[in-house]
Amino acid sequence: MHHTLQLVLTPEEAAHPEVIRRKASEALALSPDEITALRIVRKSIDARSQRIKVNLSVEIYWKEAAPQLSFPDFSYPFVGDKPPVLVIGAGPAGLFASLKLIELGFKPILLERGKRVRARKVDIAQINRNKGMQAESNYCFGEGGAGTFSDGKLYTRSKKKGNVQNILNIFHYHGANENILYEAHPHIGSDKLPAVVTAMVKTITDSGGEVFFEKKLTDILWDDAKNITGCKTSDGESFEAKALILASGHSAQDVYQLLHDKAVRLEAKGFAMGVRVEHPQELIDRIQYHSARSEYLPAASYNLVQQVEGRGVYSFCMCPGGHIVPAGSVPEEIVVNGMSASHRNSPYANSGIVVEIRPEDIPAEFSSYGVLAGLKFQQHFEQLAYRNNGGQGLKAPAQALEDFVKGRVSTTLPPCSYLPGIISSPLHFWIPEFISGRLREAFKLFDRKMKGYLTNDAVILGVESRSSSALRIPRNPETGQHPDVGGLFPCGEGSGYSGGITSSAIDGEYAATAAAAFLNNLEKERK
Numbered sequence: 001m002h003h004t005l006q007l008v009l010t011p012e013e014a015a016h017p018e019v020i021r022r023k024a025s026e027a028l029a030l031s032p033d034e035i036t037a038l039r040i041v042r043k044s045i046d047a048r049s050q051r052i053k054v055n056l057s058v059e060i061y062w063k064e065a066a067p068q069l070s071f072p073d074f075s076y077p078f079v080g081d082k083p084p085v086l087v088i089g090a091g092p093a094g095l096f097a098s099l100k101l102i103e104l105g106f107k108p109i110l111l112e113r114g115k116r117v118r119a120r121k122v123d124i125a126q127i128n129r130n131k132g133m134q135a136e137s138n139y140c141f142g143e144g145g146a147g148t149f150s151d152g153k154l155y156t157r158s159k160k161k162g163n164v165q166n167i168l169n170i171f172h173y174h175g176a177n178e179n180i181l182y183e184a185h186p187h188i189g190s191d192k193l194p195a196v197v198t199a200m201v202k203t204i205t206d207s208g209g210e211v212f213f214e215k216k217l218t219d220i221l222w223d224d225a226k227n228i229t230g231c232k233t234s235d236g237e238s239f240e241a242k243a244l245i246l247a248s249g250h251s252a253q254d255v256y257q258l259l260h261d262k263a264v265r266l267e268a269k270g271f272a273m274g275v276r277v278e279h280p281q282e283l284i285d286r287i288q289y290h291s292a293r294s295e296y297l298p299a300a301s302y303n304l305v306q307q308v309e310g311r312g313v314y315s316f317c318m319c320p321g322g323h324i325v326p327a328g329s330v331p332e333e334i335v336v337n338g339m340s341a342s343h344r345n346s347p348y349a350n351s352g353i354v355v356e357i358r359p360e361d362i363p364a365e366f367s368s369y370g371v372l373a374g375l376k377f378q379q380h381f382e383q384l385a386y387r388n389n390g391g392q393g394l395k396a397p398a399q400a401l402e403d404f405v406k407g408r409v410s411t412t413l414p415p416c417s418y419l420p421g422i423i424s425s426p427l428h429f430w431i432p433e434f435i436s437g438r439l440r441e442a443f444k445l446f447d448r449k450m451k452g453y454l455t456n457d458a459v460i461l462g463v464e465s466r467s468s469s470a471l472r473i474p475r476n477p478e479t480g481q482h483p484d485v486g487g488l489f490p491c492g493e494g495s496g497y498s499g500g501i502t503s504s505a506i507d508g509e510y511a512a513t514a515a516a517a518f519l520n521n522l523e524k525e526r527k
């Protein structure tokens with residue numbers, strides 16, 4: 001027999017499997033020995049009151065042999081001799097698109113401008129030492145895309161778009177920890193992600209797909225009827241295929257420019273920009289857990305949102321126990337973001353705090369760029385941060401939080417996890433007022449929700465500018481294709497249809513399914 005039981009335990013109880021077994025047996029009036037197997041299927045923490053609770057959903061088996069509690073297995077067929085599909089970008093969207101193509105009997109040819117993880121780590125170490133931004137190998141570009149050196153949060157709200165559990169299963173199959181399958185807010189961690197994405201690339205090549213690194217797409221080719229015929233890369237090589245999945249992410253500004261220059265329709269969309277804030281983790285723990293964190297609780301996180309003067313201001317990509325990282329891709333621009341290792345054990349808690357920006361908010365001086373105005377404003381914001389760091393490379397301009405809110409220059413800054421270093425700068429002065437004014441108000445309101453949040457023990461760094469894409473590459477909702485180019489399937493964060501690792505992975509699968517249907521139709525018509 002088996003049953004799924006809901007248990008509410010203290011954090012200490014939930015940390016001990018023998019206690020979970022005992023509690024389960026009490027609830028079902030069994031002796032602990034009668035239970036043949038037990039598996040946690042859902043775990044969440046409720047810290048709303050002083051008495052913190054852990055909610056567990058547990059599958060219990062008794063009076064029957066322990067079932068094989070196996071995990072979903074994936075067998076990928078050999079597709080080396082199947083019709084090719086070009087996939088641009090080895091981020092979550094491109095990797096999951098490639099795996100889905102294999103499942104559907106097509107051969108992915110995956111082109112990635114950046115390097116393999118191992119070489120990428122060396123470049124990232126140099127970036128962290130403030131030795132200059134590497135344009136083609138950084139936190140955004142390379143094997144695994146922007147998701148590789150991240151917190152690896154897999155939580156997504158866009159459940160309606162696809163099968164989130166299947167995405168988690170595929171991550172787990174490629175080496176992510178089992179707990180991502182049941183945690184309410186699963187995350188993989190930057191120490192584990194490189195091996196996971198490398199395993200995914202191995203699955204693709206073992207199945208007969210081809211993966212090329214340091215291969216930058218520079219042109220998309222089509223015939224007179226505007227149907228895809230292939231693409232060109234920066235080394236002059238050409239690749240042929242009738243379908244191209246464009247999963248180049250939202251940091252590939254040159255890809256947007258290429259599409260624009262080739263008169264491929266783009267649409268301006270809303271996005272968000274602001275700063276990254278970092279507090280001592282211990283302070284966030286005390287606020288969220290109402291006292292110091294016990295050894296049985298994870299580093300606390302938060303999720304804040306506020307309307308200020310008609311625009312949302314919200315926390316984005318919060319990284320408990322993490323680090324702030326230089327996440328740009330262009331020399332002479334500064335972009336910050338956050339990551340954390342699987343144990344989330346640094347003494348810092350960081351989060352993006354960003355202001356919603358609508359196309360009509362973009363200052364008039366950018367209007368001459370037309371549809372690219374938002375993108376150009378994003379670049380301008382990143383260049384402002386670079387110009388306001390005293391000419392010190394990738395050092396980030398920074399201000400103590402309360403000083404920012406009160407419009408004071410910071411004479412001292414608290415310690416910070418950002419490895420290239422920080423330098424005091426009046427962010428209140430140079431961040432455009434329609435952003436900084438809303439940030440100031442939001443920080444005051446956040447302090448009402450989390451008493452102690454607004455403090456000079458926290459520091460803000462400029463700038464958090466790549467939380468989402470300023471452009472959409474439109475697609476036909478029926479076919480997934482670009483309305484102007486047959487066989488072009490924009491997907492992932494760069495297409496403006498997803499945001500974050502899991503939703504981009506889902507979107508990659510969607511594009512692969514659409515590309516497969518398109519090629520199957522072509523084949524039917526040919527016959």
Ligand SMILES: Cc1cc2nc3c(=O)[nH]c(=O)nc-3n(C[C@H](O)[C@H](O)[C@H](O)COP(=O)(O)OP(=O)(O)OC[C@H]3O[C@@H](n4cnc5c(N)ncnc54)[C@H](O)[C@@H]3O)c2cc1C
Nearest residue numbers: 089091093113141145146150152153217249492493500501
């Ligand atoms: C530091 C950091 C931390 C993050 N933390 C999280 C998190 O915890 N959880 C979360 O959900 N999201 C997080 N994100 C965001 C997440 O990484 C992205 O949403 C996700 O990676 C988008 O997936 P994608 O495949 O659409 O694009 P990307 O991951 O950006 O991948 C695009 C790929 O295309 C390649 N490419 C671009 N142009 C070309 C070209 N011309 N030719 C060939 N290849 C090209 C790029 O090199 C890149 O590898 C984080 C991002 C960063 C930078």
